[in-house]
Amino acid sequence: xxxxxxxxxxxxxxxxxxxxxxxxxxxxxxxxxxxxxxxxxxxxxxxxxxxxxxxxxxxxxxxxxxxxxxxxxxxxxxxxxxxxxxxxxxxxxxxxxxxxxxxxxxxxxxxxxxxxxxxxxxxxxxxxxxxxxxxxxxxxxxxxxx
Numbered sequence: 631x632x633x634x635x636x637x638x639x640x641x642x643x644x645x646x647x648x649x650x651x652x653x654x655x656x657x658x659x660x661x662x663x664x665x666x667x668x669x670x671x672x673x674x675x676x677x678x679x680x681x682x683x684x685x686x687x688x689x690x691x692x693x694x695x696x697x698x699x700x701x702x703x704x705x706x707x708x709x710x711x712x713x714x715x716x717x718x719x720x721x722x723x724x725x726x727x728x729x730x731x732x733x734x735x736x737x738x739x740x741x742x743x744x745x746x747x748x749x750x751x752x753x754x755x756x757x758x759x760x761x762x763x764x765x766x767x768x769x770x771x772x773x774x775x776x
Contacts, residue, residue: 688733688762689719696764699724711747718748718757727756732767 683705706721718728730745732738738759748757759767
């Protein structure tokens with residue numbers, strides 16, 4: 631069937647419907663639902679509770695040895711460091727310092743780039759690297775891990 635024939639058939643059908651309105655009843659308009667304006671926004675999205683941060687054995691040992699107060703936060707912030715993302719282990723509110731616990735020589739050297747970038751990009755932040763025993767890690771010269 632050609633396009634012109636289709637159009638002609640539709641026109642004839644429209645004329646027939648308009649000539650005999652009783653034969654072709656028009657559907658009534660659908661009833662609109664009258665919802666209050668804020669009906670769909672009433673339910674707030676429930677956010678999932680924050681997952682407690684993972685604390686390894688070295689960090690547990692550090693908590694027991696170092697903190698004599700309860701004013702500290704585990705894994706408080708995330709820092710973006712030129713392609714790296716770094717989360718310090720603790721923030722000591724009393725000392726106003728971010729603390730990283732480095733239990734082994736391998737862990738220290740694996741993250742040394744991040745430590746240096748953090749100090750370079752955020753010079754106003756107090757940042758300490760400590761052993762699980764709580765003593766401050768002396769980064770100048772050879773580090774004693776015993």
